[in-house]
Amino acid sequence: MTKNYNVQEMIQKNTDNKGGAFEKSIPVILFIITLVSILATIAILYTLISQSVEFFSRESIVDFFTSATWMPYSSDPEYGIWALAMGTFKIVFVATIFAVPLGLGAAIYLSEYATDRVKKIIKPILEVLAGIPTVVYGFFAINFITPILQSIYSGFSLYNATSAGIVVGIMILPMIASLSEDAMSSVPNSTREGSLGLGATRLETTFKVVLPAAVSGIVASVVLAVSRAIGETMIVSIAAGSTPNASLDLTDPLQTMTGFIVQITSGDAAYGSTLYFSLFAVGMTLFLFTFAMNILSQWITKRFREEY
Amino acid sequence: MQLIDKNLIAKKRNGRLMTNKILKWLFFLCTLVGLAVLISLIVDTLIDAVGYLDLHFLTSMGSSRIEEAGFYGAIIGSLWLMLVTVPVAIFLSVATALYLEEYAPENRVTEFIKINISNLAGVPSVVFGLLGLAIFVRAMAMGNSVLAAGLTLALMILPVIVVSSQEAIRSVPSTVREASIGMGATKWQTVSRIILPAAIPGIITGIILAISRAIGETAPLVVIGVPTTLLVTPNGFLDSFQAMPMQIYSWVKMPQEEYQYLAAAGIIVLLVILLLMNSAAIFIRNKFSTRY
Numbered sequence: 001m002t003k004n005y006n007v008q009e010m011i012q013k014n015t016d017n018k019g020g021a022f023e024k025s026i027p028v029i030l031f032i033i034t035l036v037s038i039l040a041t042i043a044i045l046y047t048l049i050s051q052s053v054e055f056f057s058r059e060s061i062v063d064f065f066t067s068a069t070w071m072p073y074s075s076d077p078e079y080g081i082w083a084l085a086m087g088t089f090k091i092v093f094v095a096t097i098f099a100v101p102l103g104l105g106a107a108i109y110l111s112e113y114a115t116d117r118v119k120k121i122i123k124p125i126l127e128v129l130a131g132i133p134t135v136v137y138g139f140f141a142i143n144f145i146t147p148i149l150q151s152i153y154s155g156f157s158l159y160n161a162t163s164a165g166i167v168v169g170i171m172i173l174p175m176i177a178s179l180s181e182d183a184m185s186s187v188p189n190s191t192r193e194g195s196l197g198l199g200a201t202r203l204e205t206t207f208k209v210v211l212p213a214a215v216s217g218i219v220a221s222v223v224l225a226v227s228r229a230i231g232e233t234m235i236v237s238i239a240a241g242s243t244p245n246a247s248l249d250l251t252d253p254l255q256t257m258t259g260f261i262v263q264i265t266s267g268d269a270a271y272g273s274t275l276y277f278s279l280f281a282v283g284m285t286l287f288l289f290t291f292a293m294n295i296l297s298q299w300i301t302k303r304f305r306e307e308y
Numbered sequence: 309m310q311l312i313d314k315n316l317i318a319k320k321r322n323g324r325l326m327t328n329k330i331l332k333w334l335f336f337l338c339t340l341v342g343l344a345v346l347i348s349l350i351v352d353t354l355i356d357a358v359g360y361l362d363l364h365f366l367t368s369m370g371s372s373r374i375e376e377a378g379f380y381g382a383i384i385g386s387l388w389l390m391l392v393t394v395p396v397a398i399f400l401s402v403a404t405a406l407y408l409e410e411y412a413p414e415n416r417v418t419e420f421i422k423i424n425i426s427n428l429a430g431v432p433s434v435v436f437g438l439l440g441l442a443i444f445v446r447a448m449a450m451g452n453s454v455l456a457a458g459l460t461l462a463l464m465i466l467p468v469i470v471v472s473s474q475e476a477i478r479s480v481p482s483t484v485r486e487a488s489i490g491m492g493a494t495k496w497q498t499v500s501r502i503i504l505p506a507a508i509p510g511i512i513t514g515i516i517l518a519i520s521r522a523i524g525e526t527a528p529l530v531v532i533g534v535p536t537t538l539l540v541t542p543n544g545f546l547d548s549f550q551a552m553p554m555q556i557y558s559w560v561k562m563p564q565e566e567y568q569y570l571a572a573a574g575i576i577v578l579l580v581i582l583l584l585m586n587s588a589a590i591f592i593r594n595k596f597s598t599r600y
Contacts, residue, residue, distance in 0.1 A: 024495045030407035036400050038427050040463045044435060047442040105338025113332050114339075122339055126592075129342050130519070131522025131586060133492050135553045136349070136575050141567060144352045170345050177342070179485070203328040223428075231432025233527035234553075238560055258434050258527070265531045266436070271446065283438045287431065294430035 026063075048287055051280030058274050064281060070244035070255075072275055079278055081285055083244035087161075087254035088289075091236055094250060095172060095229045102169075103176030107218075110177070111184035112206045123178070130174035138238030141167035145264055146239065157243025159253040167239065168232050172225040179185040179224065183217020184210055216304035220297045227293035231286065236284020257286045343508045350579075356572030365573055369539050370555060381576050382555035385454075386523055386542045389551055392458025393465070393522050398515055401466050405473035405511075410499050416502035429467035437531025445532055452533040455545040460528050465518040472514025476507040516589040520582045526553040547567040552578050 022195075056064070059079050067080025110119055116146045146163040149156045156162065187210050194203040211218070241253025242263050255263070261279055311458040368378025404425075412418040428540035440460030450456035480503050488498040529551055536558035552574065 022495055024496050026499075027411040028405070030403050032402040033400060034412075035420060035597060037404060037428060038421065040439075040466070041428055043443055044431065045437050047439050047489065048435075051442060056574065102338045102341050105335045109332070109335035109339045113335060122342075125343050125346060128583075128586065129346055131520060131524075131582060133347070133526065133553055133578065133582070134400050135526040135560070136353075136579065137559050138353065139556070139568075139571055139575060140349050142560065143356070143572075144348065173342060177339075201324050201328040203331050204324070220361065227430055233434045234557065237530075238557070258432065261434050261438070262527065262530050265441070265533060266536070279599070280438060280442070283435055287435050290430060290432055290435075291401045291427065292526055294427055298426070 003016045009192065017172055044287070049278050051277050052284045055274065055277035055281040058277070060275045068246040070260075074277060077274070079281070081257075081282065083246050084255060084257045084260055085241070085246075085285070086246040087236075087244060087256040087259065088230055088286075089156055089175065090161040090248070090250060090254055091165045091168055091232075091256055092226055095169035096222070096226060098166050098169030099173045099225065100174055100197050103173045103225075104180055105181035105182060106157070106177040106205075107175075108211075110205055111181045111201060112210065126174040129170075130178075132151070132171075134171065134234040135238070137167050137171055139234045141235055141239035145218060146174060153251075156251045157253050159173060159239060159243075161250040161252070161254050164236050164238075164240035165250070168234050171235065172228050175228065176221050176227045179221030180214070183214040183221065186217070187213045211221055219304075220301040221244040223293055223297040223300065227297065230293065231258065231290050233262055237262040254281045257282050257289075261286075309476065310396070317597040324413075328594050337553075346511075353572045353575050357576045360569045361576055365414060365570075366577070369541075370537055370550060371539075372537065374564070374570065377570055379552070379555065379577055381538060381541055381550045382552045382574065383577070384556075386552045387547075387550035388454045388542050388549055389461065390519065390523065392455055392545060393461040394515075396459060397465050397469055397518065397522075400462070401469035402473050402511060404466075404577050405477055406480045406499060406504075406505050409474055409477040410503065427469055429471065431473045432527075433525055434527040434531060436460055437528035439463070440528055440532045450546065452535065452548055453546045454549045456541055457529055457534060457549070458522055460532060461522045461525060462552075464525065464528060465522050468518040468521065469511075469514050472517070473511045476510025477503060479510065480481075480506045491517040509592055513589045513593045516585050516592070520585040520589075523585075524553055524578060524582060526557050530557065531555045538593075552581075 043119050059077075063079055063296065066082075067078060068082035068086065069078045069080045070083035071078045106122075110122060114122065142158075142161050145166055146156070146158065146160070149160070149163055150158075193208055195209045196202070200208070229301055236256045237259045240259060241258065242255050242259060243253040244255040244260070245252070258281055264275060264279055269279065365378050366379050366383070368376060369381045370379075371377040406424065408418065412421070437460065440456055444450050445452060446461055448456075462520035484502060484506065485498060489495075490504045493501070534551060534554050535548055536554065538548060538550045556571050556574040556578065559567045559574065562568075
């Protein structure tokens with residue numbers, strides 16, 4: 001005896017099941033989980049703003065943004081962010097001077113000159129370099145770069161801007177190299193061939209055709225790297241010292257915004273003290289700097305991108 | 309009349325070719341700087357570490373006496389930390405990536421979520437530390453526990469895993485998707501049985517790379533207040549703990565030279581672990597990635 005199947009009924013049954021509560025709830029559940037990333041941003045902003053407001057109710061906000069003296073430990077404490085911001089700028093300056101030419105040189109070599117075999121060897125090295133923890137770079141700065149600098153010129157202090165800055169430069173170098181290389185590789189070969197066909201050398205092609213076409217990507221990569229250098233913490237807290245000052249001397253100890261946060265939190269900032277809240281005011285300033293850099297980088301990429 | 313002065317062109321050409329050659333080597337040298345740094349970093353650290361890196365170092369707790377100090381507590385502490393960070397980060401970020409790639413409508417909310425994630429990726433790790441300090445350590449009263457630090461690190465690597473998972477999901481071709489839907493599968497059946505399995509090698513690669521970043525991250529741990537010397541390993545998620553990068557940092561900051569050797573030994577252990585994880589990621593990427 002054969003059982004009679006009603007196909008239409010079966011399809012109907014399955015379709016009803018398709019619109020079931022389970023299937024409908026999936027996007028809702030996933031959306032709620034996605035909101036955690038928004039929540040994280042809100043939490044960061046809320047933390048920084050609310051605790052900074054507490055800080056500025058105790059200390060003058062005008063002094064904070066105009067003064068260049070940072071002496072939180074004195075009996076009459078002064079909180080002038082420029083002493084710390086100058087420290088950050090010195091580090092970023094040295095890092096950029098070091099990393100931009102080398103990073104661009106490496107990017108040009110990889111994109112315009114290197115054979116596929118060389119690329120296959122070099123790129124993993126850059127990836128490994130990018131994956132080294134910053135605390136390791138800090139050790140490298142104080143135990144390798146600083147002694148070398150001191151043997152070249154005895155005026156370098158044990159903690160100085162140059163050593164920390166160079167190593168921060170080493171840290172951001174892979175980023176500049178690989179992002180700039182991506183930008184240059186995306187310039188189509190036809191433009192390159194056009195230039196070479198007219199008799200230009202590879203070098204002339206690189207500088208007059210490829211670089212101008214890739215300039216937005218290259219600048220964006222440098223800005224992004226600067227943002228990373230501003231936020232870099234361990235290298236500067238190990239190798240740059242803890243003496244906030246607004247001088248321009250690159251051989252002296254200094255303190256960056258990130259370095260201050262680490263120094264205070266690894267010591268004993270009593271919860272609720274002005275010193276504790278100053279962490280968040282500094283963190284807020286740091287956040288604004290890096291945020292501005294990230295937005296700038298995104299804007300450059302969008303605004304000046306050459307479409308082929 | 310001769311329009312083209314062949315001699316002049318030849319003379320100029322030699323100069324141009326020469327500059328090209330010289331600068332080519334200069335660019336090559338720039339590329340080698342990375343290699344040189346890597347070699348000197350490893351050699352310098354190995355030389356410092358060689359007398360201290362032994363079984364005793366791997367099996368002893370931290371100690372105030374240099375000759376007795378070891379890395380065991382830090383290794384176990386880092387494992388505990390990852391026990392919190394990894395599941396939380398994977399759960400949150402893979403779900404987020406799935407939503408953004410498979411379910412999200414094209415509207416302003418979705419656009420905002422995407423922009424927010426790429427900005428979150430640019431927030432310095434020390435700021436995540438401040439978030440952890442104010443929210444997890446203080447407001448939720450977790451103290452400087454495994455849980456507080458693990459959650460902070462999970463939020464920090466969330467954008468990294470989201471972006472790499474999105475790429476992995478996007479690389480599954482729409483033909484596969486359409487075939488599944490065409491066979492009568494529901495959206496979730498397609499996502500869970502077809503798309504996720506196809507994207508999993510890429511997702512895992514991204515996860516491993518993100519975890520290796522989390523293991524080496526120091527700044528948020530300092531800010532949260534992870535202790536520098538601790539003589540016990542944690543027994544639960546609310547216990548205080550020690551972590552590899554934190555222990556290395558506290559040794560590097562010590563004035564006595566012997567501590568630098570201990571730090572070097574710790575760095576070698578950390579680098580070996582990271583290298584193994586990176587190799588695993590590369591292996592998975594090469595072995596399991598399907599090209600459509």
